[in-house]
Amino acid sequence: HEESVTQQHLQTVLLRHAVTGSRLSFYDTDGKIDSDKVQSMRLASDAGIEGMPVVGWFVARCDSSDSSSTTINSRHNLEPSLRDAAVHRGLNEDKAGRNDGQPIVLLMMSISLGDGASTQSVQYRCLRQPEKDSRHFTSLPLRIRNLTHDSLSEYKSFTPVPGGGSISPLSLGTCQES
Known part of the structure; x- marks a missing residue:
């Protein structure tokens, strides 16, 4: 008896995003979700995201420590x-x-000056x-494809890639299996 193992690959492409305004805008201090606020952000016509599924959310932390301890603090800032x-x-x-059936993803960012x-x-x-x-x-693999290097430019400028986008506290997009 031979067992067949199938591996499934899920790829998410972020097309649009919704800005939640501030921390605690769709959850309380204990982390409890306000479903009505999540739904109203999703249906916000001025954001242009009506009908798009929620695929994840975003947390950004700034590291204002001195440069000698930045590596340690930045790693710590990437833990939920x-x-x-x-x-x-x-x-x-x-x-x-x-x-x-699709899992929500958490994108964490640490910005150090x-x-x-x-x-x-x-x-x-x-x-x-x-x-x-x-x-x-x-951890999940992550590839950001919103910038490309323009090697013909004297100052090494970057140009946007079509379909690239920005990310904010609640990201919305489509899921495709490949």
Whole structure:
């Protein structure tokens, strides 16, 4: 008896995003989701995202420490807090505008400023919870395709790639299996 193992690859392309305004705009201090607010953001006609499923959310943290400890703090900033975990779990359980059966992803970013804010470093991590009741997150591969290098330019400028986009606290898009 031979067992066949099939591996499924899920690719998410972010096309649009909704700006939630501020922290705690769609969840409370304990991380409990307000389904009505999530649904109203999704249906906001001025955001141009009507009918698009919620595929994830975004957390950004600024690291204002001195440059000698930036690496340690930035790594720490890419770990979900207890509230982040509660919000993530709530979004996975909430059915407002979701792709049925698709996991919600958490994109975490840490922004560090160099001496005098003359340089900026951005680190990011994309996560999901493999099991519904798990407190653990696993990293997902992430490819950002919104900038391309223009080698013909004297000053090495960047030009946008068609279909590239920006990311904000609640990202919306489409899921495709390949």
